[in-house]
Amino acid sequence: MRARNSLTVRMVVLGGALATVVGIALGTLLVTIIDMRAASRSARHSAQVLAAANQAEKLVLDLETGARGFALTREERFLQPWRSARAALPRQTERLAALVASDPAQQALAQQIAAEVQGYVDEYSIPQIEAVRRQDTPPATAEGKRRIDELRAQFARFDAREQRLSDVRRADSEAAATRSIAIGAGVLVAGVALLLAFAAYLGRSVARPVRRVAEAADRLAAGDLSARVPVHGHDELARLAGSFNAMGESLQSGRDELDSQNTELELQTAELEDQQQRLAAANDELRAQRDELEQISATLAEETERQRAFGEFSEALAAHTALEERARTTLHTLAETAGAQVGALYAGDDGRPCELIATLGLEPASLPERVAEGSGLAGRAVAERRRFEVGRDEATLRVSAFGRETAVGRELHVPLLYGERAVGVVSLGRVDGAEVPPPACELLEHLADQAAVSLSNAFVTHRAERLADINRAVLDTVRDGILMMNEEGVALANAPARRLVEEILGVPLEDAASLDPTDVAARVRDPEGYLAATEAIAADPDEPTFDEVEMAESGRVFERYTAPVRDADGRRLGRTIVIREATAEREAERLKNDLMATVSHELRTPLASIVGFTELLLMRDPDPDVRRQALETVHGEARRLSELIDDFLDLQRIAERGRLPLERERVDLCPLVADQARVFAAQSDAHTLDVRMPEDPLVTEADPSRLKQVLANLLSNAIKYSPDGGRISVEGWKRDGLVGVAVADPGLGIPAAQQERVFERFFRAPDATERAIGGTGLGLALAREIVEAHDGRIGFDSVEGQGSRFWFELPAAG
Amino acid sequence: MSMPKVLIADDQPTMRQLVRLTLESDRFDILEAPDGDAALSLARAEQPDLLFLDWTMPGMAGVEVCRALRDDPATADMRIVMLTARSQDADRRQAEAMGADDYITKPFSPIQLLEKVRDVLGPEALL
Numbered sequence: 001m002r003a004r005n006s007l008t009v010r011m012v013v014l015g016g017a018l019a020t021v022v023g024i025a026l027g028t029l030l031v032t033i034i035d036m037r038a039a040s041r042s043a044r045h046s047a048q049v050l051a052a053a054n055q056a057e058k059l060v061l062d063l064e065t066g067a068r069g070f071a072l073t074r075e076e077r078f079l080q081p082w083r084s085a086r087a088a089l090p091r092q093t094e095r096l097a098a099l100v101a102s103d104p105a106q107q108a109l110a111q112q113i114a115a116e117v118q119g120y121v122d123e124y125s126i127p128q129i130e131a132v133r134r135q136d137t138p139p140a141t142a143e144g145k146r147r148i149d150e151l152r153a154q155f156a157r158f159d160a161r162e163q164r165l166s167d168v169r170r171a172d173s174e175a176a177a178t179r180s181i182a183i184g185a186g187v188l189v190a191g192v193a194l195l196l197a198f199a200a201y202l203g204r205s206v207a208r209p210v211r212r213v214a215e216a217a218d219r220l221a222a223g224d225l226s227a228r229v230p231v232h233g234h235d236e237l238a239r240l241a242g243s244f245n246a247m248g249e250s251l252q253s254g255r256d257e258l259d260s261q262n263t264e265l266e267l268q269t270a271e272l273e274d275q276q277q278r279l280a281a282a283n284d285e286l287r288a289q290r291d292e293l294e295q296i297s298a299t300l301a302e303e304t305e306r307q308r309a310f311g312e313f314s315e316a317l318a319a320h321t322a323l324e325e326r327a328r329t330t331l332h333t334l335a336e337t338a339g340a341q342v343g344a345l346y347a348g349d350d351g352r353p354c355e356l357i358a359t360l361g362l363e364p365a366s367l368p369e370r371v372a373e374g375s376g377l378a379g380r381a382v383a384e385r386r387r388f389e390v391g392r393d394e395a396t397l398r399v400s401a402f403g404r405e406t407a408v409g410r411e412l413h414v415p416l417l418y419g420e421r422a423v424g425v426v427s428l429g430r431v432d433g434a435e436v437p438p439p440a441c442e443l444l445e446h447l448a449d450q451a452a453v454s455l456s457n458a459f460v461t462h463r464a465e466r467l468a469d470i471n472r473a474v475l476d477t478v479r480d481g482i483l484m485m486n487e488e489g490v491a492l493a494n495a496p497a498r499r500l501v502e503e504i505l506g507v508p509l510e511d512a513a514s515l516d517p518t519d520v521a522a523r524v525r526d527p528e529g530y531l532a533a534t535e536a537i538a539a540d541p542d543e544p545t546f547d548e549v550e551m552a553e554s555g556r557v558f559e560r561y562t563a564p565v566r567d568a569d570g571r572r573l574g575r576t577i578v579i580r581e582a583t584a585e586r587e588a589e590r591l592k593n594d595l596m597a598t599v600s601h602e603l604r605t606p607l608a609s610i611v612g613f614t615e616l617l618l619m620r621d622p623d624p625d626v627r628r629q630a631l632e633t634v635h636g637e638a639r640r641l642s643e644l645i646d647d648f649l650d651l652q653r654i655a656e657r658g659r660l661p662l663e664r665e666r667v668d669l670c671p672l673v674a675d676q677a678r679v680f681a682a683q684s685d686a687h688t689l690d691v692r693m694p695e696d697p698l699v700t701e702a703d704p705s706r707l708k709q710v711l712a713n714l715l716s717n718a719i720k721y722s723p724d725g726g727r728i729s730v731e732g733w734k735r736d737g738l739v740g741v742a743v744a745d746p747g748l749g750i751p752a753a754q755q756e757r758v759f760e761r762f763f764r765a766p767d768a769t770e771r772a773i774g775g776t777g778l779g780l781a782l783a784r785e786i787v788e789a790h791d792g793r794i795g796f797d798s799v800e801g802q803g804s805r806f807w808f809e810l811p812a813a814g
Numbered sequence: 815m816s817m818p819k820v821l822i823a824d825d826q827p828t829m830r831q832l833v834r835l836t837l838e839s840d841r842f843d844i845l846e847a848p849d850g851d852a853a854l855s856l857a858r859a860e861q862p863d864l865l866f867l868d869w870t871m872p873g874m875a876g877v878e879v880c881r882a883l884r885d886d887p888a889t890a891d892m893r894i895v896m897l898t899a900r901s902q903d904a905d906r907r908q909a910e911a912m913g914a915d916d917y918i919t920k921p922f923s924p925i926q927l928l929e930k931v932r933d934v935l936g937p938e939a940l941l
Contacts, residue, residue, distance in 0.1 A: 597902055601870065604899035605826070608920030612832040616924045626835065633828045685827075685848065686872070723849075723872035 007235040025187025032180030039173025046166030049099045056092045057155045059085040071132045209237040225252040323458040327358035330451035340428035346371045347424030349459040381413035382422045388413040397429040409433025416452035423452040486574030489513045500579045525550040556583045606637035660789045662703040669698040676711040686725025693732040698739035700810045706786045713779035714743040722747030742807035750798040759784045821845040823853030824868040836924040850874025869898035877912040884913035893934045
């Protein structure tokens with residue numbers, strides 16, 4: 001271990017020696033520099049001490065000259081320097097003593113000076129000044145001068161001694177400087193010499209052996225595997241050389257081994273080449289087999305493609321049931337297959353001529369509307385059940401290109417055959433004029449067959465839909481609701497049926513079947529009857545039924561006819577229900593019945609008097625007075641009867657002709673009103689008639705007999721509808737070019753709900769019927785017809801329970 | 815023997831007169847009422863032997879008067895004949911239901927009226 005690392009140890013020892021030499025030299029240099037600094041500082045200190053001594057000496061002189069000046073002049077201002085010096089001196093002498101504190105001899109001298117200065121001041125200068133002030137004789141000046149001179153001698157001794165000290169120190173400083181320069185130069189020389197020695201040693205003991213190893217490595221790299229390095233000693237370099245030599249040995253032996261392996265590999269290569277030739281022969285055989293397989297695969301792919309085309313076409317056709325959609329799909333698919341850009345499809349249902357149904361890239365207006373069998377190429381394709389393909393010269397389809405119309409390059413007419421039947425023909429045009437390749441032609445014919453079936457079905461569907469549409473439209477035009485029910489619910493319903501069922505049951509038709517019959521029964525006027533009819537339908541479904549349902553709330557009446565439905569073979573399909581609204585009819589019937597009862601009553605009342613009195617006259621022979629009275633009554637009643645009949649006839653006439661014939665003349669309403677009032681006043685004891693007519697005549701152009709009818713009607717109503725009697729007031733007026741009459745009664749009045757029906761023919765207030773108030777229900781209707789025929793107006797105001805006021809106005813005659 | 819009391823209720827004076835003349839007033843005590851309410855109060859007050867009752871009258875209708883009299887024990891047995899121009903079967907049935915003993919439809923012959931009187935009051939009433 002020690003031997004191997006000897007180079008490292010030597011390097012460390014040499015480096016350490018060099019560092020020690022340089023360290024000692026630098027240390028010596030540092031000590032010399034510190035000496036120099038100390039010498040120069042003590043020299044600067046001596047200068048300070050001298051300056052302070054001079055300052056103190058000057059202050060002593062100030063004392064002396066100040067005191068002397070004052071003694072001569074006795075003026076206080078000359079005492080100013082004295083005062084300043086006296087104040088500053090103690091501090092100055094102290095400072096001087098402090099500065100020389102490091103030198104006991106000088107310090108003693110400084111303290112002596114301070115004591116003598118103090119002595120001079122206290123013992124001489126102050127007594128002198130005070131004596132001057134007291135005008136006394138001052139102390140002798142000779143004494144003062146001696147003291148000052150003594151002091152100055154002291155200062156001179158102090159300065160001389162300090163100067164000597166200063167000189168000694170400066171000489172020390174210079175000597176130190178010279179010494180340090182000498183030491184620095186020595187150190188520099190010794191350092192350089194040591195470095196040179198170190199470099200020489202490194203070159204000899206490290207660089208040379210390393211270069212030898214590098215040279216050997218170069219030779220090795222160049223291929224000289226015998227290159228070796230001499231080994232000296234046992235240090236690291238020796239180890240490097242040893243390792244290098246070992247590597248060289250190892251490389252050499254490795255190459256020898258490779259050489260032998262190489263020879264073996266060459267032998268093996270020859271063997272492999274032989275095998276490769278045998279494999280190539282086998283490979284050729286395999287390639288031939290693969291080509292054969294590829295051909296088979298291509299045929300299969302073609303077949304698959306065809307099947308896919310069929311499948312897609314089938315799906316596309318099935319996606320729409322409409323003829324037009326199927327025709328369009330057919331045309332597009334066939335055009336794509338044939339590589340055609342334009343085309344047209346003609347088809348006809350069941351032997352009808354083929355009509356244009358779909359076009360591709362062509363204007364329908366530019367094409368013939370239909371194809372006549374046997375005429376033209378398309379017609380021939382249909383007639384001969386075969387495909388036609390022609391070039392540009394015979395082509396009939398035209399395409400527009402660059403604003404000009406030109407024939408297509410190649411034209412194809414494919415018949416659509418369903419078995420032996422031609423459903424239609426597809427005409428296709430190729431712009432490029434290229435022939436359609438045979439496989440495409442084959443595919444085209446297959447697709448055409450498929451299309452023919454599909455189009456034929458579409459025709460059938462189309463016919464069925466059209467028939468269904470017609471049936472539905474016909475059913476919808478019927479006003480009655482017609483529907484058919486089977487086990488699954490509503491199988492068929494026309495629009496009125498939906499509307500009526502929803503109106504009757506309050507739910508949509510689809511929900512109606514699930515309603516409970518008792519719920520429906522609750523809405524009708526006769527629930528038991530309804531349930532019985534429903535049960536009858538359920539019990540005997542083979543019998544038709546008829547019933548009538550009146551709704552409790554609305555009063556609407558519906559007839560219901562139901563009958564089983566059977567197909568041609570007698571199988572039950574369900575049950576038809578016909579719902580017919582009979583509300584208006586029932587209302588008309590009710591009105592007619594009411595009218596008949598009323599008419600009968602109204603006719604019988606005057607007839608009772610006529611028959612009764614005449615029979616009585618025939619049966620007995622009464623007094624002439626009684627006879628006459630009876631005859632008058634008979635006569636009056638006969639007249640009333642006649643007028644009643646006239647009313648009917650008048651209205652009948654109006655109903656037939658639309659207008660009432662009038663015989664107009666100038667009429668004054670006043671006497672007319674008065675006459676009628678008299679007639680009606682005589683008819684009732686319970687009523688009084690209060691007639692107020694203006695004095696001036698109320699003249700109008702009118703038919704007086706008709707006006708009399710109107711007045712009679714209003715007065716009769718006023719009396720009839722005031723069953724409790726009372727005052728009937730009649731008034732007349734003329735204003736704004738109109739003459740008018742109003743009749744007001746204090747009677748029952750007209751309920752607001754019935755006011756708008758008052759002038760309807762045959763309308764009678766239910767109240768009137770209940771209260772057994774007679775009337776035909778024709779009077780007011782007739783009155784309105786008459787007034788309006790005279791270009792007048794009729795109207796009323798009425799409050800139920802408080803009476804009514806009816807009025808009419810006619811244009812006044814000029 | 816006092817004369818039978820007959821009440822004629824009809825709003826038409828001519829009709830009341832016809833009945834009065836037919837019955838020959840010297841043989842009957844004849845009362846008249848011009849409306850339903852008067853008929854009811856007179857019938858209750860006078861207890862007539864026979865009541866001719868019109869249907870269509872101001873105030874209470876004839877059948878209502880009939881029902882009111884039948885409902886009152888004091889007049890429940892009164893002989894009541896409807897004398898009306900209402901000729902429907904339904905009217906006749908309704909009158910019967912309201913308690914009328916008989917029903918004469920206008921127009922009527924005086925002989926028919928007298929026969930009813932005889933049926934109701936007995937032959938001696940017309941002697």
